[in-house]
Amino acid sequence: MSTLISGFSKLNKEEKIAWLMDNFLLDYPESKTVLSQYLNSDSKLQQLHDEFIENTISNFYLPFAVAPNFKINNIPYVIPMAIEESSVVAAASLVAKFWSKRGGFKAEVLSTTKIGQVHFMYSGDFADLETYFNSVKSNLLSATEFITKNMRKRGGGILDIELKDKTKSLENYYQLHVTFETKDSMGANFINSCLENIASTFQKEDIEIVMSILSNYIPDCLVKAEVSCKIEELGDNGLEFAQKFYQAVQIAQVEPYRAVTHNKGIMNGIDAVVIATGNDFRAVEAGIHAYASKDGVYKSLSNCSIDNGVFKFWIEVPLALGTVGGLTALHPLAKFSLNLLQNPTAKELMQIVAVAGLAQNFAALKALTTTGIQHGHMKMHLNNILNQLGASKDEKNILIKKLNGSQITYNLVSKAMDELRTEKIKVK
Numbered sequence: 531m532s533t534l535i536s537g538f539s540k541l542n543k544e545e546k547i548a549w550l551m552d553n554f555l556l557d558y559p560e561s562k563t564v565l566s567q568y569l570n571s572d573s574k575l576q577q578l579h580d581e582f583i584e585n586t587i588s589n590f591y592l593p594f595a596v597a598p599n600f601k602i603n604n605i606p607y608v609i610p611m612a613i614e615e616s617s618v619v620a621a622a623s624l625v626a627k628f629w630s631k632r633g634g635f636k637a638e639v640l641s642t643t644k645i646g647q648v649h650f651m652y653s654g655d656f657a658d659l660e661t662y663f664n665s666v667k668s669n670l671l672s673a674t675e676f677i678t679k680n681m682r683k684r685g686g687g688i689l690d691i692e693l694k695d696k697t698k699s700l701e702n703y704y705q706l707h708v709t710f711e712t713k714d715s716m717g718a719n720f721i722n723s724c725l726e727n728i729a730s731t732f733q734k735e736d737i738e739i740v741m742s743i744l745s746n747y748i749p750d751c752l753v754k755a756e757v758s759c760k761i762e763e764l765g766d767n768g769l770e771f772a773q774k775f776y777q778a779v780q781i782a783q784v785e786p787y788r789a790v791t792h793n794k795g796i797m798n799g800i801d802a803v804v805i806a807t808g809n810d811f812r813a814v815e816a817g818i819h820a821y822a823s824k825d826g827v828y829k830s831l832s833n834c835s836i837d838n839g840v841f842k843f844w845i846e847v848p849l850a851l852g853t854v855g856g857l858t859a860l861h862p863l864a865k866f867s868l869n870l871l872q873n874p875t876a877k878e879l880m881q882i883v884a885v886a887g888l889a890q891n892f893a894a895l896k897a898l899t900t901t902g903i904q905h906g907h908m909k910m911h912l913n914n915i916l917n918q919l920g921a922s923k924d925e926k927n928i929l930i931k932k933l934n935g936s937q938i939t940y941n942l943v944s945k946a947m948d949e950l951r952t953e954k955i956k957v958k
């Protein structure tokens with residue numbers, strides 16, 4: 531078996547697959563069929579997907595769903611979600627309806643500043659460096675004017691360039707710390723292009739540029755979403771529910787093991803909408819988890835209060851999202867999602883995504899502090915277990931009815947399936 535290949539990227543799709551089949555998939559002959567089943571029959575659409583990334587051999591589907599009944603700042607929304615995990619969309623839908631009857635979600639963008647840095651090494655005198663920086667600062671801005679022209683017309687562009695002395699952390703290490711407003715784009719490519727021009731203008735013999743890159747840590751690009759209602763509006767056991775819910779949030783504030791899972795539940799909602807709208811979920815994930823650790827300990831992203839008989843639950847998250855650029859217009863389903871959301875601005879999309887995260891967190895905490903998570907989650911996951919066991923449509927119908935109300939586990943379903951098939955044989 532030859533596991534090293536040069537020129538793989540130059541092979542066409544069929545040749546790439548043939549090489550994989552010959553070298554890594556000898557025991558899985560059906561793999562060629564599996565890969566081709568996931569190709570689109572529309573060759574233009576397939577080519578579009580092939581060209582999103584490199585060495586494409588097929589498409590990897592995620593279910594694309596919608597959660598209706600959201601009300602955000604009094605505007606109704608149906609939220610698109612791309613996710614593989616059962617019960618997330620059901621939970622979002624359940625909570626959307628619940629809060630729509632209690633005033634809906636309120637959301638507000640707190641700030642939209644993004645950051646990029648030119649990292650460099652310098653061993654000379656700091657005062658000389660500072661003098662040099664001050665003397666070239668306006669040149670650094672003018673060197674990017676051809677890139678920032680249109681962004682400035684939109685009210686964005688470079689906000690400031692600062693020189694930062696980082697030598698206490700690393701010998702000879704300095705930065706140009708640049709702040710940006712990128713309006714409706716996420717701004718990664720725009721920021722990186724500006725930074726590279728700034729770096730080449732700033733460079734001189736005693737300054738060694740190490741790299742120029744945006745930061746995905748954006749604590750000044752923040753959105754807040756919240757829900758609130760009178761305790762009695764929460765239902766018959768409103769106070770008991772609210773108090774237990776509050777405790778659950780406090781635990782996630784002080785216990786990192788719990789906070790990580792708590793925030794994972796929030797990301798169920800956030801990632802699903804970020805992916806559905808063609809945004810960069812890795813950037814969002816990295817930025818949000820860094821923000822959750824901003825006080826030196828990893829904490830809950832959401833908060834809860836019970837004051838004067840009012841239950842309030844809110845989240846504050848950093849989000850760098852685009853409604854233009856990247857794949858937002860290029861991926862037909864991302865374009866569909868943005869249309870479904872009534873073509874939001876980046877700020878509006880930040881609000882929608884934060885709400886999806888808060889809704890998901892509310893659903894999970896409601897389930898966890900009342901019925902337990904497995905009740906609802908496994909009810910939704912039952913279909914996956916049945917599919918895994920190869921159940922026919924009839925078998926599924928019978929078993930879903932039979933297992934209604936039971937505590938669903940793989941073993942229980944598998945046993946019920948065996949019993950059903952044994953019964954069928956006996957009848958025959």
Ligand SMILES: CC(C)(COP(=O)([O-])OP(=O)([O-])OC[C@H]1O[C@@H](n2cnc3c(N)ncnc32)[C@H](O)[C@@H]1OP(=O)([O-])[O-])[C@@H](O)C(=O)NCCC(=O)NCCSC(=O)C[C@@](C)(O)CC(=O)[O-]
Pocket residue numbers: 615616617618619620621622623624625627791792793794795796798890893894895897898903905906907910
């Ligand atoms: C699962 C539910 C929603 C069931 O909740 P339920 O009350 O049993 O649902 P229902 O059958 O009575 O239906 C009520 C509504 O729920 C929605 N709904 C209900 N079923 C569906 C469905 N099949 N398809 C679409 N929507 C559905 C839908 O809105 C429906 O209204 P309708 O459409 O009938 O007017 C509830 O138990 C729940 O919200 N559970 C929480 C689920 C959850 O958080 N899942 C995430 C995965 S677990 C995890 O990853 C994170 C976690 C939990 O670890 C995070 C943490 O620890 O914090």
Ligand SMILES: NC(=O)C1=CN([C@@H]2O[C@H](COP(=O)(O)OP(=O)(O)OC[C@H]3O[C@@H](n4cnc5c(N)ncnc54)[C@H](O)[C@@H]3O)[C@@H](O)[C@H]2O)C=CC1
Pocket residue numbers: 680684712713714715716717718719720721722744746810813852854855856857
């Ligand atoms: N570390 C990271 O997060 C990195 C991410 N990326 C990728 O970069 C892409 C996002 O970069 P972008 O610069 O946003 O995309 P992009 O390169 O597609 O540029 C978007 C462009 O749209 C134009 N535009 C039109 N109307 C606009 C409006 N109303 N507001 C703002 N701009 C408008 C601007 O010229 C803007 O530069 C994503 O695909 C991301 O995955 C790339 C490098 C690093």
